[in-house]
Amino acid sequence: MLTVDRVTVTYDRTPAVRDASLEIADGEVLALLGPSGSGKSTLLRAIAGLEPATGAVRWDGDDLTGVPVHRRGFGLVFQDGQLFPHRDVAGNIAFGPRMQGMPPADRERRVAELLDLVGLTGYERRPVTELSGGEAQRVALARALAPRPRLLLLDEPLSGLDAELRESLALDLVGVLRRAKTTTLLVTHDQEEAFTLADRLAVLDEGSVRQSGDVVDVWRAPADERVARFLGVTTVLPGEIIDDRVRCAFGSADVPWCPAVAASSTGAASSTGAASSTGAAGSTGAAVTVGLRPHALRVAADGVPGEVVARARRRDHTRVTVDVSATVPEVSTVEAVATMSEAVRPGDEVRLALDPDGVAIVG
Numbered sequence: 412m413l414t415v416d417r418v419t420v421t422y423d424r425t426p427a428v429r430d431a432s433l434e435i436a437d438g439e440v441l442a443l444l445g446p447s448g449s450g451k452s453t454l455l456r457a458i459a460g461l462e463p464a465t466g467a468v469r470w471d472g473d474d475l476t477g478v479p480v481h482r483r484g485f486g487l488v489f490q491d492g493q494l495f496p497h498r499d500v501a502g503n504i505a506f507g508p509r510m511q512g513m514p515p516a517d518r519e520r521r522v523a524e525l526l527d528l529v530g531l532t533g534y535e536r537r538p539v540t541e542l543s544g545g546e547a548q549r550v551a552l553a554r555a556l557a558p559r560p561r562l563l564l565l566d567e568p569l570s571g572l573d574a575e576l577r578e579s580l581a582l583d584l585v586g587v588l589r590r591a592k593t594t595t596l597l598v599t600h601d602q603e604e605a606f607t608l609a610d611r612l613a614v615l616d617e618g619s620v621r622q623s624g625d626v627v628d629v630w631r632a633p634a635d636e637r638v639a640r641f642l643g644v645t646t647v648l649p650g651e652i653i654d655d656r657v658r659c660a661f662g663s664a665d666v667p668w669c670p671a672v673a674a675s676s677t678g679a680a681s682s683t684g685a686a687s688s689t690g691a692a693g694s695t696g697a698a699v700t701v702g703l704r705p706h707a708l709r710v711a712a713d714g715v716p717g718e719v720v721a722r723a724r725r726r727d728h729t730r731v732t733v734d735v736s737a738t739v740p741e742v743s744t745v746e747a748v749a750t751m752s753e754a755v756r757p758g759d760e761v762r763l764a765l766d767p768d769g770v771a772i773v774g
């Protein structure tokens with residue numbers, strides 16, 4: 412298990428990482444997510460031993476302060492793979508095992524095993540200068556995994572690739588990490604990548620870890636508005652928990668996962684009701700802050716009325732900005748979605764229905 416205990420990294424007296432603490436259990440993938448400049452790479456480099464830091468980095472309780480990079484047993488993959496250009500694919504992958512003193516026949520077997528794992532069987536003799544960007548990143552991953560690191564550190568491993576390749580390689584990477592069962596820290600600024608690959612998330616902002624936890628828990632219950640907005644929430648408004656449901660100006664939704672649901676329960680068994688009825692007699696409403704992602708508000712036949720002020724086509728839906736100030740004065744405009752087939756234009760009157768899937772409870 413990796414333990415990062417109050418790590419601080421300072422450049423020219425300005426802390427780039429402040430008092431950061433996190434843990435990664437064996438076999439788990441943790442995504443370190445945060446905006447550009449939030450300190451993600453700096454923290455990864457401190458864990459690797461590439462950056463002087465205060466605080467402690469421990470593996471299974473052993474303090475690694477003073478342990479040089481190559482003796483930590485960690486594998487590293489950066490954005491641009493950084494393969495050895497003068498070695499072929501096999502030469503790159505066999506490098507770590509050779510340094511560990513593995514005999515040639517075993518090395519050859521290990522190289523073949525890893526090429527199979529990353530889907531590049533038969534690539535042994537290819538010069539790395541002739542690989543595509545995606546192939547090069549696969550080789551970089553195979554090279555990092557070859558010495559069987561106890562921790563894999565991935566710093567934006569897919570961000571140099573185009574969108575389509577990125578998406579397919581992210582799915583491949585999930586398979587590779589699951590099969591290799593390697594404990595992994597993944598640095599990314601891309602939420603989708605974090606969601607595809609990680610078991611847990613840590614959100615870094617201005618050098619501090621704002622929140623960490625199970626991916627879905629953090630997604631549904633961001634710790635504050637800043638984290639919520641970073642995780643795709645575009646509308647924040649007041650709400651109330653009544654029974655198992657959250658109610659806000661756009662309607663109500665089942666949120667059985669919300670801690671405030673348990674807190675507001677009067678103890679009476681409350682089955683998950685069907686309709687958005689008002690609270691049962693005796694139930695008390697607990698005030699909460701509701702966060703809505705664009706897909707929480709869908710253009711529909713019924714719902715809160717508003718006027719479309721902007722529209723942008725996306726790959727699989729249409730994103731609309733809707734002025735709802737006449738009906739929901741606390742939020743003047745909201746981001747919402749329409750299907751591709753709905754011909755929605757600026758100036759159109761639409762209605763917005765609440766989709767529970769895009770609802771978060773903030774704080």
Ligand SMILES: Nc1ncnc2c1ncn2[C@@H]1O[C@H](COP(=O)(O)OP(=O)(O)OP(=O)(O)O)[C@@H](O)[C@H]1O
Binds near residue numbers: 445454
């Ligand atoms: N070697 C350095 N010397 C001085 N300042 C640095 C150095 N490396 C990083 N910084 C500063 O530390 C802060 C955190 O940088 P870092 O690269 O860790 O952020 P990041 O979250 O990884 O960003 P990005 O997603 O853009 O890569 C930034 O303000 C950056 O300018």
